[in-house]
Amino acid sequence: MLDFEISEEQKMMVQSIGRFAQEKMRQVFREADEEEKVPDDLIQSGWDFGILSSAIPLQYGGFGEYSVLTGVLAFEELAYGDLAIALNLMTPSVFAVPIMLSGTDGQKQRYLPYCCSEHPPRLTAALTEPRIQFDPRCPETVAQRENGTYYLNGVKSLVPLALEAENFLVYANEGGMTQAFVLDRHSEGLAVLEKEKLMGIHALPMFRLKLEDCPVKPEQKLGGKSGIDFDEILNHSRVALAAAAVGVARAGYEYSREYAKNRIQFGEAVARRQSIAFMLAEMAIEIDAARLLVWEAAWKLDLGLKINQEATLMKYYVDRMVMKVADSAVQILGGYGYSREFPVELWLRNARGFASFDGLAMA
């Protein structure tokens, strides 16, 4: 039966992450953006929530409570604090969730326990490629099998935390299908190239990755012989990112709403002017609508359903929503909206990336 209330347990989690977002992330997010790094202890505190390990099955050292819905609730709260820090903190998921979804038992045994360790494991994934017409379902990085070994060739972009990563999950085109391969940082032919220079999410250092005749053993192909259901993995990523977009939008909405209530011009709060009040109302409407789309998609993933349609509609709506809301927040702050003394310009920069963030998060 239709129910739009989250469970008591989920509420508690949302509250505690929300507190972390307000009290910890918001203290450092500006500095993290300018310095392009996050303090280690903040990452550790975030990791201590055990968001990933709680999702990993018991036999691999986790708590076996995997729920995409719970995952997206966490992502919204974390991104409400700061998107870049959230993505940074949750980077191991982009490696771990595909392993959980599609890995062979051997792969799970090898990597999942590491994801339950006390400190964040140095794991990342490489999906995107530096092309305008990049299609994740048809990457140009190729995996060709020769004499029982795969050889990977291509260039990947936006690989989070690649500099320190010990293992990479690299997506490549094998005969027209997107497959994933687990690579070691010392793999022959793998090179971490220059740091990406981006408009936002500076606190998530990302890098290009070059693969040149990089040999990969067949057992390092995710899912073994049968490979992966890439659509499923992509949708797990999109739902997480969409939840993060809702968090960013909510940050902008709440901040600009409070500003508008307190900013007096012409003898009254600017929030009393229809142009501002109606803008705020639309922001609230669209954020709620987006969240419902995200929740429905997550709920369906938890039921094991195929959600290409839902994920496409959700992504379409959410990518636009977050830009519109973040831009309205900047507008509502007037001249202050353009100043880096206020957070809304940062949220606008971060919001702009969602259309090209595929693969940067997983729930």
Place this chain on the structure above:
Amino acid sequence: MLDFEISEEQKMMVQSIGRFAQEKMRQVFREADEEEKVPDDLIQSGWDFGILSSAIPLQYGGFGEYSVLTGVLAFEELAYGDLAIALNLMTPSVFAVPIMLSGTDGQKQRYLPYCCSEHPPRLTAALTEPRIQFDPRCPETVAQRENGTYYLNGVKSLVPLALEAENFLVYANEGGMTQAFVLDRHSEGLAVLEKEKLMGIHALPMFRLKLEDCPVKPEQKLGGKSGIDFDEILNHSRVALAAAAVGVARAGYEYSREYAKNRIQFGEAVARRQSIAFMLAEMAIEIDAARLLVWEAAWKLDLGLKINQEATLMKYYVDRMVMKVADSAVQILGGYGYSREFPVELWLRNARGFASFDGLAMA
């Protein structure tokens, strides 16, 4: 040198047509819509402005003052009065302008003097076809030449005043190019079918036309052997229709602005509320921008330039503008906007058609 002022002569014409629009057309436009016809004397009064005959060269009985720019000024004013009556009144132009632009001397001599007569000539044109994916540059009505005679086959839609027309200019596909053929109402194989049932412009009765192995002599092919530059004719149509759209939008804007200034709610005119005031400001901005796009395109046509790009951008902008403005006018009138006692619902219905009106006007 850049100049956004129309000439004194043009101003006088605009004023006198504007008066006609206000004083005559607005008296009957609602009845014309409900009765689906325009009083003959109104058509005659409109014809008496000599908009078409003034454009026809001296040697064919006109005044030889052809100017697309002047034509679009007239169209805006007429459509400001009422779109359907304007199109009804100007129907002979959809036959005459292509003859002027592309006709052989023989064709001009035969038809243009008739367009300068005291009463509106019974001439029309058939461009559109009843298909979702209709492309005027690639009609499915075909003209095939056999033994020195063209045979036309196909179905045309939205043919204005077809029931009373004596001659039709029918556009058809000849070997991948759109060509035009002058047909007599008694042509073998030509049949006027049912009246179109439309959302708006009811005062312009339109019909389907069926062509079944309809024989046409080569000298009836517009432009003779070399045919026509269809892009040019299409652009002459689009610029006229775009001007008409500006007129419809202006009607909606002015009416809703006056309403908003006079409608008192919560102790003040609703125009003083930002949600209304800003809507009106945007309407004014977009109408002006649209008019400038129309004027620039018309000015370039007068210079004999090819304007596929300008016409495409203009049409794209104007089609959206007129819907947005007409819809805002309905919204500003609140519940009254939905009532047929007020004109704005009619303007919304008329506005919706511009995206599919190709060929219904010519300047």
Place this chain on the structure above:
Amino acid sequence: MINFAIPEKITRELELANMVASQVMRSKSRYYDVNEHERPWEYINIMWPVLKGQNKRRFEAAGDDQLPEKGQTRTTALRLVLLVETLSWGDAGQYLCTPDSALGGAAIEAVGTEDQKTRFLKRFTEGEAKWGAMAMTEPGAGSDTSAIKTTAALDKESNEWILNGEKIFCTNGSLALEESEGFVVVWATVDPTSGRSGMKPFVVEAGTPGVYIAKLEEKLGIKASDTASIVFDDARIPNDNLLGSAEIQTQDSKTTKGFKGAMKTFDLSRPVVAASAMGVARAALETTQELLAAEGINVDYTTPLFRLSAVERDLIEMQAVHKAAWLLTLRAA
């Protein structure tokens, strides 16, 4: 616990509505659009017996005086929203002619006495089709409902309220007052000087002398739906046709209950109106998709955005905003 599943029980219940919508309503849609102010009797005659039966069961159960459980209210609201969406998918104009006590009935349910409920609502459990309506808007009071000028004065001698004024945009006003034994709940002020707190709802029954349908609105669409202007010219109604108390709350009182009651009635109707809009939207979207599919245009949800055609992306946008709005509507139900 988050759950987006609509219970199969409700979905099954909608089958009848779906049949009515697709077969009865759709086949007459164009007819009623062309023949404004004719009533969709095919639809009404199908709906009335069903609704009458439901009303009867509900009316009799109400005697038990049990408050519905929270989950039950939720189910009722959800069922209503789904029903309205389905019927509006059929035809929004005909749907509005559903023989029902509507907003007027809701006001009586909300603040009426037991006696009033019996006097005004029992009729919906028996006999011929009937309509209830609510009359709030006036020529000078649209968004500003607090500006209404219709007055109600108590004639102590006859113990009657005397109503004077004009109401417009009253949905089903004619069906309620002239075409059936229905009623209209009319908002009038008992004291023009006391603003919102003087506004009170009165039940005016069909056949009341001094009540005239002055005009039926001719509209852009939903032409089957009767949108009436009602004039009250010294219209007399019994004292106890007033809903709630006659007392005027002082302005500083926290409970300007009369006005708030009106607003509350409108509040409850919001998700229902939204559902009606959603039905129209779905009809438009589905028809567009069918027509495009006939031309070979379908959306492949795995195509990357930059490789979509403009029309395909339009379809995705239409579907996305439709779905977003629908989820908001369901949540509000």
Place this chain on the structure above:
Amino acid sequence: MINFAIPEKITRELELANMVASQVMRSKSRYYDVNEHERPWEYINIMWPVLKGQNKRRFEAAGDDQLPEKGQTRTTALRLVLLVETLSWGDAGQYLCTPDSALGGAAIEAVGTEDQKTRFLKRFTEGEAKWGAMAMTEPGAGSDTSAIKTTAALDKESNEWILNGEKIFCTNGSLALEESEGFVVVWATVDPTSGRSGMKPFVVEAGTPGVYIAKLEEKLGIKASDTASIVFDDARIPNDNLLGSAEIQTQDSKTTKGFKGAMKTFDLSRPVVAASAMGVARAALETTQELLAAEGINVDYTTPLFRLSAVERDLIEMQAVHKAAWLLTLRAA
């Protein structure tokens, strides 16, 4: 007579600006974005000699006291708008650092005496690069410019105005006051009780004691542009640094001239700001088209809408709104 042709003479004049934009400004765009608050000296050093020469000719011609013809004013405005569009196409942040008397100069031109014009504007015809600026906005006075709190009190003894208050968002405030021998026109009230009519413009020159740059704004973009907060702490300026009359017009006077003067200055600057936006828009549009063309994506203007790809239609929309806005800008010039 309608004419959309931009005179070839003006187009030719823009060639230099085009070269500066594409070669000097573009090559340093990213540098000044990363190195906030550094000044684009390459650009400034190219522009200053040219502008200085122009200023000189204009300054000398002004002695002739001839009012420019209408057509001439038009040409001047058009030339300015085209120049600003071109330079902003190069880099909007660097463009804002153009060594110019800017809005401050415009205020002096508009209401200053001959003596004031010489004292404050002659410097733009000689020596090193200089900047003028205008300071209006305050922390509590953004859109509501009439709410400014900066005060100017006349010390009759020394015949000086004493300014106190804080101005923010002053473009080129630091360049005008601390990095060149420039000036800022500061709006202050000579009588806080008299509202808009008490607002007057004062010229504050570089080096005035009691004037401090309190902060340079760190921004989302146009980082080369200096956006200053200026504090006036008993800053003393000569009596005749007041522009216009010291008299306070009564509230009911039709000419609240001081305030209207300020608004007028802003009015004139609107098309110029629009032109700057248009330059940025054109840069974005052209770059997008170039990148897409490299991928084989181009717009064919004869393709019917329903056969366009989503990206092609986006390009058409971008071009259409760009062109619409550009024509509005030209008309406003």
